[in-house]
Amino acid sequence: MAASLPPQKYTRGHTVGLVLAPFSGGQPRGGVEHGPNQLLENGLAKQLRALGWTVEGDGPDAMPDFESLRPAKELVHGILKNPLFVSRVTQKIHELVKKTCAEGKVALTLGGDHSIGMGTVSGSAAVHDNLGVIWVDAHADINTADTTESGNLHGCPMSFVMGIGPKVEAFSWLKPCLRPSRIVYIGLRDVDQGEKRILRENGIKAFSMHEVDKYGIGRVMELAIAHLGADCPIHLSFDVDALDPSVAPATGTPVRGGLSFREGHYICESIFETGRLVSMDIMEVNPQLGADHASLVQTIQVGCSLVRSALGETLL
Ligand SMILES: NC(=[NH2+])NCCC[C@H](N)C(=O)O
Ligand SMILES: [Mn+2]
Numbered sequence: 001m002a003a004s005l006p007p008q009k010y011t012r013g014h015t016v017g018l019v020l021a022p023f024s025g026g027q028p029r030g031g032v033e034h035g036p037n038q039l040l041e042n043g044l045a046k047q048l049r050a051l052g053w054t055v056e057g058d059g060p061d062a063m064p065d066f067e068s069l070r071p072a073k074e075l076v077h078g079i080l081k082n083p084l085f086v087s088r089v090t091q092k093i094h095e096l097v098k099k100t101c102a103e104g105k106v107a108l109t110l111g112g113d114h115s116i117g118m119g120t121v122s123g124s125a126a127v128h129d130n131l132g133v134i135w136v137d138a139h140a141d142i143n144t145a146d147t148t149e150s151g152n153l154h155g156c157p158m159s160f161v162m163g164i165g166p167k168v169e170a171f172s173w174l175k176p177c178l179r180p181s182r183i184v185y186i187g188l189r190d191v192d193q194g195e196k197r198i199l200r201e202n203g204i205k206a207f208s209m210h211e212v213d214k215y216g217i218g219r220v221m222e223l224a225i226a227h228l229g230a231d232c233p234i235h236l237s238f239d240v241d242a243l244d245p246s247v248a249p250a251t252g253t254p255v256r257g258g259l260s261f262r263e264g265h266y267i268c269e270s271i272f273e274t275g276r277l278v279s280m281d282i283m284e285v286n287p288q289l290g291a292d293h294a295s296l297v298q299t300i301q302v303g304c305s306l307v308r309s310a311l312g313e314t315l316l
């Protein structure tokens with residue numbers, strides 16, 4: 001028997017619309033495009049149905065083929081890698097997330113690398129006024145075309161949705177849609193110099209691992225939710241590298257000193273408790289990385305359990 005879920009303020013009924021994002025063009029390591037398939041094969045949709053959700057978008061032909069969007073000729077903008085390809089894919093994701101949210105469903109995007117956040121945040125913000133974004137990550141992913149040292153667009157989605165930094169021609173579809181005050185970071189511990197300046201200059205609220213250690217995750221979540229305000233819709237973007245590599249090893253840019261298993265889940269549980277989660281990303285699960293098969297299985301399982309916690313699974 002399905003559990004009965006409490007009402008959610010900003011969505012109609014209890015339907016999750018899956019948005020599958022098998023994409024790795026925002027960074028150089030292959031494998032992360034298999035994240036969505038692995039999460040589904042581990043039973044994610046079934047697990048959400050068992051919690052009482054209606055789940056759409058996991059049918060046999062649901063997996064999109066983004067290769068067809070790869071341009072014959074890339075645009076050049078400094079050291080940015082694949083700007084036109086990333087733009088086309090994220091625009092597609094934007095449309096899918098926007099449609100799902102407009103239908104009153106929770107949009108759950110399975111990545112894929114974190115450049116996809118350009119599409120998910122902008123797609124959700126196009127429907128939900130005053131959206132607050134909780135970005136859980138070891139990294140701030142707020143480089144601009146000027147500050148990025150890697151040229152990897154998975155390190156840039158936040159500056160792109162905010163509309164800061166130089167205009168990049170390939171992304172003319174992406175209009176500024178997120179003010180700095182609508183962002184809260186949790187879990188940061190590997191932030192580039194240019195990104196630190198952007199965070200400071202824009203007064204962006206960030207709870208790095210230092211604050212998680214200092215206050216504990218319970219207090220951090222109280223402060224995070226209070227910062228966004230008591231009554232706004234919330235988008236949760238969860239990069240699994242926010243977790244300590246001992247918890248989620250199969251990811252492209254692991255950084256030691258991360259969130260524990262319980263801290264990660266507590267974040268998700270406390271966002272569910274607000275009743276205001278309207279969209280969520282689970283990103284950077286890379287089944288081809290990690291030392292062995294066990295670390296892969298562990299990472300996929302933790303990805304699934306984070307989503308369950310954000311969608312109402314409780315310990316008791
Ligand atoms: N989504 C991620 N894992 N991002 C890692 C970004 C690392 C680095 N800051 C960069 O710009 O390349
Ligand atoms: Mn990230």
Ligand SMILES: [Mn+2]
Pocket residue numbers: 137138139239241242253284
């Ligand atoms: Mn990261």
